[in-house]
Amino acid sequence: MAKITRIKASDGPSKKEAKDEPAITRKKVVVKDKKTEKAKAAKVKKAEKAVSKVDKKDEKKPFILIRPFVALFRYLRDSWMELRQVRWPSRKATWKMVLAVIVYTLLFMALIAVLDLVFSKLFNLILG
Numbered sequence: 001m002a003k004i005t006r007i008k009a010s011d012g013p014s015k016k017e018a019k020d021e022p023a024i025t026r027k028k029v030v031v032k033d034k035k036t037e038k039a040k041a042a043k044v045k046k047a048e049k050a051v052s053k054v055d056k057k058d059e060k061k062p063f064i065l066i067r068p069f070v071a072l073f074r075y076l077r078d079s080w081m082e083l084r085q086v087r088w089p090s091r092k093a094t095w096k097m098v099l100a101v102i103v104y105t106l107l108f109m110a111l112i113a114v115l116d117l118v119f120s121k122l123f124n125l126i127l128g
Contacts, residue, residue: 089097
């Protein structure tokens with residue numbers, strides 16, 4: 001950590017204090033160094049990883065014929081946990097979204113039909 005000494009002028013000493021104490025006082029202020037904090041945090045993370053690696057080595061690996069089933073079970077378990085975290089819309093919100101999709105589809109269909117009619121008339125006029 002970096003140590004910084006801050007020099008601060010006093011509010012103005014009285015005549016009695018002027019003889020006894022100087023007009024400037026020193027105050028030590030400790031400022032935390034970000035680099036050293038990051039280095040300490042990195043050391044802590046490395047230590048945690050080392051501990052977790054030791055724990056993983058102690059775990060027994062399943063027999064080779066069982067591994068695919070263990071992997072499948074983990075996948076299904078994790079998928080189920082993700083599905084439980086999904087916030088599903090209400091029935092009213094679902095119908096609003098369905099109607100929005102239907103309206104958008106009808107508008108897009110009408111636009112394509114109008115463009116098809118315009119281009120077919122244009123080509124018949126040119127080739128006609």
